[in-house]
């Protein structure tokens with residue numbers, strides 16, 4: 337009897353540890369979407385572990401990833417930021433952003449088939465962006481599908497990379513995406529071509545967090561004891 | 574830059590630069606265009622391989638298919654699809670099939686093995702006794718297939734794949750990929766033929782040698798001429814030189830299965846040039862028939 341109880345207690349502890357991991361990943365994803373400019377209530381971002389357990393645990397106490405699918409709409413400010421400057425040919429350019437779909441995959445491994453199913457869901461429902469959060473790394477072949485599903489944008493994160501929000505680390509300076517208008521002003525002010533700016537890879541962890549696209553410019557704000565706040569700029573490639 | 578791309582680029586440049594009037598700017602444009610085309614070719618091939626990989630996840634078409642006797646339709650699809658594959662693409666296909674809980678051998682519908690251990694290695698007992706016979710096998714390797722047989726079949730195909738990326742293979746002809754079963758069919762067919770010769774010989778000891786030769790010729794004609802006969806053995810055209818690549822890694826036909834033919838010509842089955850072998854290794858009971866061999870062998 338004692339053995340059985342011990343076994344049961346161990347299973348329950350494992351389930352709870354897993355649930356806590358997912359709660360942390362969930363919070364990071366929500367903070368990330370809020371930082372990018374999607375419409376999310378503060379109470380959604382700051383959900384307590386208890387509330388998370390109530391909503392997303394299965395009867396065994398483990399996280400039920402299928403319940404964790406969610407989507408957010410961009411705020412007006414975000415829409416503006418993602419709208420190109422009007423031209424004669426296109427006096428009213430549409431914003432290059434839209435609803436984002438987030439899915440926590442239940443599959444232990446992600447191959448072509450799983451990725452194809454996700455991509456299909458994203459494009460079928462006309463989501464502008466889809467984020468797939470996976471339990472393990474994705475196969476190289478499956479990653480090749482991502483550029484093929486344009487115009488939808490697909491991003492992937494591993495759960496373990498979301499346990500901590502890297503932008504909250506004190507050594508990581510604030511990164512802020514410039515709007516098309518801000519970018520033009522910056523280049524004009526310094527009489528630069530964008531290619532003359534220092535660069536940031538779109539695969540850089542912070543660039544990935546912000547969902548940076550090639551050609552965008554971020555402002556990086558550092559604090560220094562001697563110089564106070566100072567800004568630098570990076571061109572995403 | 575892979576060597577062959579460089580080579581193509583160089584030959585391209587030398588071709589264009591000979592037309593003397595061309596300015597260097599013109600040449601630079603052409604070089605850029607050439608590289609753009611090469612890049613596009615590469616993209617196209619990679620997209621094709623991805624599409625083929627995806628299609629091959631659904632092979633074989635029937636869940637009851639037998640990997641030892643695949644349907645002709647599946648065989649054709651597999652052989653055609655694998656042509657542009659490099660060994661690494663093939664590994665990727667196996668990985669994808671395993672994720673979908675299928676045997677990594679593309680013509681097998683069964684689930685792959687699931688070892689009930691998380692240990693990295695399994696210890697298997699081979700033939701013989703003592704610690705020499707123990708084999709350490711990576712668990713991941715075991716779990717790629719439903720059985721050792723499928724592991725052998727899959728490896729047999731892999732060894733024939735071209736290491737060179739398909740977009741730089743210009744000019745090198747694509748050989749047909751053989752399945753392990755193709756190879757074994759050839760072996761069986763050879764065995765069968767030798768058995769026939771044996772029976773013929775034991776039945777017709779009284780026949781004149783000429784007559785035996787005539788019968789063997791008839792047998793040959795029945796199968797078509799020498800070249801055609803090799804085509805009819807297996808499921809695909811046979812490229813004997815393929816064997817070079819196979820080296821020692823794929824198990825050769827098991828000698829024990831050929832030895833049961835005790836008439837003394839079993840040794841010849843081993844290879845494609847049985848003539849010399851036979852002369853050397855024939856048993857004494859047929860030692861006086863060497864001349865007859867000389868005539869017969871070319872018909873096989």
Ligand SMILES: [Zn+2]
Nearest residue numbers: 676681719723
């Ligand atoms: Zn199998």
